[in-house]
């Protein structure tokens with residue numbers, strides 16, 4: 380803890396960075412320490428009020444936590460990483476934010492310019508590496524430029540189509556104080572720079588570093604940042620026309636519907652038009668579990684027999700069969716409409732019957748009004764919707780036995796049967812794993828939007844503890860449940876320590892089948908044998924949680940699951956329920972995602 384006599388206001392680059400981040404809605408710094416970023420901490424501690432610093436045990440956790448913050452609160456997440464390995468450790472999480480369209484700013488330290496090229500500690504030119512996975516990646520070299528650069532990073536991260544932005548700051552600029560006489564002066568030779576232990580001789584302009592900046596800074600903000608506006612009304616009228624000709628439409632609601640704040644407009648449009656709805660990613664919960672139009676459980680019939688599929692706010696990727704619909708049971712191929720928050724997100728790999736891009740609330744409202752003008756008579760409510768509702772009910776009925784299964788070893792579905800009984804409507808459920816989490820995606824149907832977090836299309840294992848940390852911080856009074864495969868657990872379990880140190884109670888449920896299930900079963904199916912797919916059977920991950928200051932228990936019988944989950948929810952500490960499940964059981968999937 381800083382001493383009071385050190386808490387006078389500061390104006391170095393780190394303080395400017397914190398002020399700019401706060402002005403854009405950042406509330407917490409997720410980080411792991413390194414000397415290159417001390418001024419940001421100093422700025423956070425001395426800000427009024429101080430900005431909370433949440434320090435973790437691996438940089439991936441810091442960025443995953445920032446990413447989950449953006450996805451849960453729809454205000455930007457902020458991660459601060461030290462130079463070199465701090466940044467490279469964050470790369471998978473930054474890429475995940477890129478795929479998920481999450482507004483994340485990653486601010487990094489950087490070796491000093493005055494020694495650039497001489498091989499100082501952790502010297503690495505990050506933007507070249509980060510450029511392809513961010514909206515922009517660049518370096519700030521001047522103390523006076525840090526505040527404006529951080530501000531620009533946040534502006535860009537939050538503009539449609541959202542995504543991560545990377546900025547690193549040369550050591551002397553972060554420790555330095557702007558020269559009051561100049562708008563864009565090099566770092567001052569006095570004050571905080573000296574206090575930070577940085578020799579004045581470091582403050583050297585070099586033409587070489589200017590050249591580096593030009594080389595690695597992309598051509599400025601991505602084109603989309605200008606495209607935050609309304610969709611073209613002609614496109615919406617065309618979509619309404621397609622609906623008027625359709626007998627079997629389906630509406631798909633994806634993550635960007637939630638991230639763009641369009642969940643209310645989406646639900647109103649679905650209800651007004653009486654469209655059967657399938658949700659994915661963070662679109663889940665926009666129509667709550669049990670809503671009569673929600674037919675996610677009937678997706679195979681819905682996608683197989685639809686004549687028109689309108690996909691909003693998510694790419695036409697492997698999760699959505701690449702946008703190929705219809706053609707089952709004698710039906711022709713379906714027409715496909717893609718609606719996105721920005722033109723860059725519209726599918727280019729498949730022919731579209733219509734497309735629209737822009738503010739998604741405006742898209743939904745505009746579609747409803749265009750349909751009103753045509754005088755749509757919604758013929759699908761007669762046969763198609765009831766057919767999908769029946770298919771949904773049959774799928775639900777077929778699951779009932781396994782959700783209550785008494786099988787020993789435990790069937791993973793029994794865990795979801797027990798968990799569903801205990802979840803509050805606003806519970807945040809997070810999945811990190813293979814087969815174990817595929818079951819969750821199917822059987823945990825959110826009752827509100829913004830309550831489900833999976834890794835998204837990049838499919839990166841290891842999101843778990845970072846997402847859980849953020850969920851607990853962002854939703855202090857909600858249940859937070861982290862579902863972990865035992866393989867996935869290994870990527871981030873050390874951050875139970877972070878939950879403990881920061882007093883963040885989370886219920887962790889480990890589906891422990893002793894294997895990398897989603898790899899072992901497919902490899903056996905392809906080759907007749909498998910390698911590199913075994914883990915320790917019944918490894919005591921609960922004892923790992925306990926050793927780190929949390930608590931937990933191992934469960935081996937199905938009747939123990941419910942009581943153990945209740946103990947976990949009641950405990951008020953990070954609690955890992957380690958459930959030994961049957962390794963023979965593979966999630967019944969119809970595609971590999973490839």
Ligand SMILES: Cc1ncc(C[n+]2csc(CCOP(=O)(O)OP(=O)(O)O)c2C)c(N)n1
Nearest residue numbers: 812813814815840864865866867895896897
């Ligand atoms: C970082 C990363 N490494 C490897 C993979 C490949 N992968 C996908 S699922 C999976 C198995 C996950 O096993 P586990 O978490 O134990 O869940 P299970 O499938 O056994 O339920 C692996 C290794 C990945 N998606 N991400």
